[in-house]
Amino acid sequence: MSLYIGLMSGTSMDAIDAVLCDIKPDKVQFIDAHAVPIPNDLKQRLEHACRPDLSVTDYRYLAREYAALCAEVTLQLLEKANVSSEAITAVASHGQTLWHAPPTQNNAIGYSIQLNDADWLSARIGIPVIFDFRARDLALGGQGAPLVPAFHQFIFADTAQAPIAVVNLGGIANISFLDAQSGTVIGFDTGPANTLLDLWIERHQGQRFDDQGQWAQQGELKLELLSRLLNDPFFSSPPPKSSGREHFNLAWLNSFINDQYHPQDVQRTLVELTAKSIANSFQWLPKCPDKLIVCGGGAFNSFLLERIAQCLPKPIVVADSAEYGVAPQHVEAMAFAWLGWCFDNKKPANLPAVTGASQLAVLGKRVNA
Structure with missing residues (x-):
């Protein structure tokens, strides 16, 4: 088995979704899922952080708090599925998008900010974390989305x-x-x-x-x-x-x-x-x-x-x-579990016809436990 967990919280900021999958070259098999609502006070601070002038200090503190919730949902999913952390190849964490500024005709430099603290998350759950999936596509002139x-x-x-x-x-x-x-x-x-x-x-x-x-x-x-x-x-x-x-x-x-x-x-x-x-x-x-x-x-x-x-x-x-065969609320988190598998297997996962990137690319970065 090649077990991956995908973590996703979208622009609605309602919850962090975690999906456990067994991924093979020709198939993704759903095993279990769990979601933790984002508390109102954290949701309000995340919404307030959706601006381009967020300070580095505020970003780091908020990233640590967000990672703590990611760790909570991951550990609860493992307990629910009765699977040990040692059995998981990696957790693929999208992060919380705070600002997405793809390249335009007037500005060729695009960037996208996903709130995350992969090192802290990996240390807490004892599992490697794959993250920062949009950066490479943006570096190749793409939109970095949708993936x-x-x-x-x-x-x-x-x-x-x-x-x-x-x-x-x-x-x-x-x-x-x-x-x-x-x-x-x-x-x-x-x-x-x-x-x-x-x-x-x-x-x-x-x-x-x-x-x-x-x-x-x-x-x-x-x-x-x-x-x-x-x-x-x-x-x-x-x-x-x-x-x-x-x-x-x-x-x-x-x-x-x-x-x-x-x-x-x-x-x-x-x-x-x-x-x-x-x-x-x-x-x-x-x-x-x-x-x-x-x-x-x-x-x-x-x-x-x-x-x-x-x-x-x-x-x-x-x-x-x-x-x-795929519940609507699980598709995006499953997608990032699969993107994590693609990273580990050196499989390009962006589509230049979609994002406008100049070439195919392996997406993401990895921190080990």
């Missing part, structure tokens, strides 16, 4: 002969186009998914997320607001492209809001923003896929899935990844 399309290709490409698409509804949504016959893989971020929905309901309802989109359904879609939101240049920019909280945040949203909008109307319009931006992204795919597989936390928002299906350019099957 999951390569994993989507690995686990989903053979599920159908016809082309399919995979949409990850995390804090930011990304899409992967997979054509098993031609080997074509395309992927890019489409815009906000859970990030704005979660921030808005937390501000106005004190809830971390909109369960099944129930609050959004109480609101009225504001087409004029939707039109202005969709006018943001990100949505009309062709791939490769990626984004995050540094762009799509409450300050960005508030710049479009006035007193005439009820909070639930804004929530309803944000659902449509996610659905429309995903549907509009089909213009950059080689052809319309026959099937759309949905994963990530947003896959549990039935109203959002309904709106995505309604907005697509033509009727296609929309199903969550559980129908293909």
Whole structure:
């Protein structure tokens, strides 16, 4: 067995997900998973740290606290799965993205900051840690994101002969186009998914997320607001492209809001923003896929899935990844477990057609226990 643990906390900052996998060259087998919610006080400090001028001292203290939570979820997963730390080849820790600034036409130097303390984490759990997965792709002129399309290709490409698409509804949504016959893989971020929905309901309802989109359904879609939101240049920019909280945040949203909008109307319009931006992204795919597989936390928002299906350019099957053997909430953490395996096995894991990097590259760095 080749056991890896993937750790992931996305832009929604709701929890750290840990997934234990047995990874082989042709297969990833899910074994067990565990999640630990990010406490409110830490979540608030993480949100406050999402700025480019965070001091080195503040970063180090916050990284240590974040690593402590990563250690907690890892050790709890091992206990739950009844697996010893000695049996684990490595833990692959994505870290918490604080700022993502990919290269642009005006700025050729891109960077991405993932909060992490791999040395401290490795010392606490007694397992090697693989981390910093985005840096090499950025150094090669790529976006450093999204990285999951390569994993989507690995686990989903053979599920159908016809082309399919995979949409990850995390804090930011990304899409992967997979054509098993031609080997074509395309992927890019489409815009906000859970990030704005979660921030808005937390501000106005004190809830971390909109369960099944129930609050959004109480609101009225504001087409004029939707039109202005969709006018943001990100949505009309062709791939490769990626984004995050540094762009799509409450300050960005508030710049479009006035007193005439009820909070639930804004929530309803944000659902449509996610659905429309995903549907509009089909213009950059080689052809319309026959099937759309949905994963990530947003896959549990039935109203959002309904709106995505309604907005697509033509009727296609929309199903969550559980129908293909992988629970929606586990896909990203599994992806980073696989990226850790790729690092150890010297397997390039970026896709230049996705990120825009100048060449394939092995991603990550490793610290030993």
